């Protein structure tokens with residue numbers, strides 16, 4: 001008998017959320033972002049759920065090859081481009097499109113592209129985030145240099161937004177980043193891609209030619225508003241069961257470090273899920289959880305394989321009662337928020353030992 005901990009991945013939810021992203025984006029095409037093993041949902045499941053996407057975008061060249069092996073024939077975009085010459089040759093061979101974000105990559109294209117190669121590149125601008133890309137002032141020069149390379153076929157224009165979820169951030173307002181991009185790329189031909197999920201949901205006017213949707217496709221939101229407000233469905237539901245019950249007297253302490261002490265007599269449940277499963281160890285007492293469909297909260301420190309929950313007011317809860325850690329009925333963003341992190345991190349951290357069940361409803 002396996003542990004009762006199961007992550008259910010709903011392919012129809014992925015498909016539904018992609019349709020939401022597309023609707024939001026107006027006429028723009030959609031890159032479905034499947035980096036980090038489709039945000040923890042599994043690359044093949046992502047590919048299945050996003051079969052209608054215009055392309056799949058990711059970071060990892062080896063996973064990109066895997067997409068081709070799984071039969072994905074539509075565009076694949078490497079969001080950080082190639083890391084060395086071997087990657088570049090793999091990209092040519094599999095017809096991956098590549099982001100070019102630094103001088104070193106241009107130099108490699110100039111010297112290492114095989115004769116007859118035809119590569120579509122996406123020239124990345126650093127429009128203010130100061131992570132990857134060419135600053136606006138040197139963007140045209142980088143573009144001209146790329147144009148002189150025989151093996152470079154198309155050149156698309158791409159940038160990444162730091163504050164699409166917080167447009168009035170005084171350090172870098174969204175409007176300034178959009179202006180930086182528009183001015184730095186002025187008069188250049190080529191398809192443009194600016195928007196991540198936050199921009200797609202909150203600033204559809206920034207959609208340009210291609211949006212790059214990630215977190216929203218998995219049913220999380222990049223902002224403080226609830227996923228349901230945007231008609232997004234959770235694609236991952238992490239479920240377990242109560243495997244033990246304790247009756248505490250007032251003053252009894254729970255778990256490592258005795259971080260929770262019962263203020264009065266109470267019943268608590270032990271859930272088969274811990275930080276070795278990807279549940280955040282730093283989730284404090286009070287992090288929400290569902291038992292028998294009733295909302296309650298964690299108590300004390302999260303252990304490696306278990307966590308404890310309050311069963312006060314859930315009189316029928318017993319060993320075997322179903323528990324939802326996040327997903328259907330309990331948005332992952334709420335759990336992440338209580339734990340001081342974001343839904344992205346929880347999804348991506350789902351551990352390999354968690355059994356995965358894939359479901360697909362035809363009507364979604």
Ligand SMILES: *Cc1c(COP(=O)(O)O)cnc(C)c1O
Nearest residue numbers: 033079160196197212213214215
């Ligand atoms: C991850 C990523 C995205 C998707 O971001 P979300 O916030 O998950 O929508 C878009 N563009 C780039 C370059 C990325 O790395």
